[in-house]
Amino acid sequence: MVGMATAENFVLAIGTKKGLWLATSQDRREWSFTGPHFLMAEIPSVGIDTRGGRTRIMVGVRSEHWGPTVAHSDDLGATWSEPEQGAIRFPENTGAAVERVWQIYPDAESRPGVVWAGAEPISVWKSTDGGEHFELNRGLWDHPHRSDWGAGYGGAAAHSIVVDPAGDTVHVAMSTGGVYRSLDGGTSWEPRNKGISAYFMPDPNPEFGQCVHKIAADSAVEGRLYAQNHHGVYRTDDNADTWTSIADGLPADLGFVMLTHPRREGTAWVVPLKADGERIPPDGELAVHRTDDAGSSWKRLSNGLPGKEYNSVLRDAASVDTAEPAGVYFGTRGGSVYASADEGETFSEVIAHLPDVLCVRAAVVAGA
């Protein structure tokens, strides 16, 4: 939804290591919070589905004791529902069990009810009932490369799902396995990592095995995506057939976040971290970097951010909304969440001292 900010309400969902916090705002400056929801459960994924005039919040919930599940709320967290048999569970013949839901991704307006999920172990799921029940994507689950995919530090998971709103192309990114593409809506998958380095492997340019941290599509240019890798920032203009580095101009090429503008061509945000062995913002100074020319140049954005910050920002702990100008949001492992109502030019801290922030999602909803 696009429109004047004053006619809209904003919803912010913050998943942490020990629960979920929700917030609403009319101006993206003053926020009213509720929470913690699911106290003491890890919330590694949140999706906000605003299609069809309904605001549904879907959360991946994971208790160390009682396991993972997906719950949803249609009343901004006042009540939560969870299907009796569970929203997401592996078929018996796989012999597998869901460990953690890493991604919940509502599909396009043109496919109402369709929600995708990425999970650990590496798997992609699709719901056609608004996220209440998910079905395993067998094409990726049965892929012959599976035995060669590895686990990153946080586990082996499909963490990014990008669906072409107008076609049948789906890109999935997994740690560690790299980017895989389907041209038939998810039936068959091929690795698409040409040009992306895997410096940590004997062959630094393998067909797959890259440690991609996040991918995002340029909403205005068909076939263009951006990737933040474990060392390396890349762009593709040919639907991931080939990738080229766009890291020049950044203070570091490591990071976890990749965000793109909801409408404008060539605009993306990253949050660089200094190095593999020194996972803090460069010089301990937190900054977001934005490109407006598809990665040819980057602008450092730190107005309103703390002078020193030694916590990192995880791959899903950042989001954009769809307002004009777009809002940019992110949270740190130190439990601070920052919001910008002007595409990152200025930030303000909207909440602090939460547990480690694992995921952040923001959305524009119809005004009251």
Place this chain on the structure above:
Amino acid sequence: MPDITVVLPSVLQPLAGGQSVLTAPADGPVTVGQLLDSVTAGFAVLARRLRDETGALRRFVNVYVDGDEVRRLQGLDTEVSPGQEVLVIQSVAGG
């Protein structure tokens, strides 16, 4: 023939209709796995909290039979007899 009882921790009792103790009639010994199937038959969410979709006991869920944690016995194949009590306790884990 006395029932076999399963005692739940308070945090799980809302998923069992508020009950702290679930009972299963038994004509003879049953395995812990069969016992859990029986007592959670009407409580699907409770069943998923205790075991994953492969049927395995979740890592930090402990089940005790006569004071012994079943992982030290025969796991879910451990036999329980009528009149015995089974305790479900979450382990102390996390930070």
